[in-house]
Amino acid sequence: MLTIINADLHNEQHAHDVLAMLNSYAQDPMGGGEALSDYCQKNLINELKTRNTVRVVLAYAGDQAAGLAICIEGFSTFACKPLLNIHDFAVHPDFRSQHIGVRMMEHITRLAVELGYCKITLEVLERNLPARQLYLKQGFATYELDPAMGGAIMMQKKLN
Template sequence: MTTSSTPALRILRADYANPTHARDLLSLLDAYARDPAGGGMPLSAYAREHLVRALAARADAFSVLAYDGDAPVGLVNAFEGFSTFAARPLVNVHDVVVLASHRGQRIGERMLEAVERIARERGACKLTLEVLSGNQAARRLYARVGFAPYALDPALGTAEFLQKKL
């Protein structure tokens, strides 16, 4: 799948077996990890060595890459989960990366459109994601493409994303 609104910009589904896609995925994810929004630390040697093979081994994983000409400039990693209430798959958007040099050009929006198409092909009932409360640029992007906080009962408040490291 390829989409583009300018001749130089290409949005495509990553092929984990393609060495160029694998290299670019790692490079973009490392750039995100080094950014304050990604934790400010490079990917570990273990992650760099094992990530692409681990993604390729998971039927529930897919990634979308953005290229400006031949230069990788954006990445989304996503994973299929399951909604028990809908009895259908859902897709969780796990990483959204746009290099600082290319932000503000709607590349994230175009990649999320590709993720949505793939999710629909998989029969997913919804997309989910997490975002840091202070990441206003990302929050504006997500709102622009239709993401919103949700509540099952407004009296109980909106859902929050929590973690417990193992």
């Protein structure tokens, strides 16, 4: 039986499952291929607890964690409303191809509507074709303001 919940990071089991799922995702090629640092594993849950704009969703197949989404509120200046960014989204390899990602996306969409967000955003690697197909089927599209200017490109500048 599949259950999708809004995680409570004060619940020890939820906190453990968030770290385990995120570490599994980090070790996947689509997550960078390296385990979370000791620092991250030690401090992440406490740091997330201090941020009231973080929403964490867990999927359970029976009592086993099967999926994770960490979402962070942002703000759309053009809409003058909050938005929800899916920062991390992963289904454990043992549970892929079971529509868990679809159910998690449906849950996140309902949550975003309930909380009054104007849109949901995310980033995905170009060659992560299964994830891209999921997102397209869920109504996501590449971001562009004017087709003549092309689509937005995700960029980063690492500071550490």
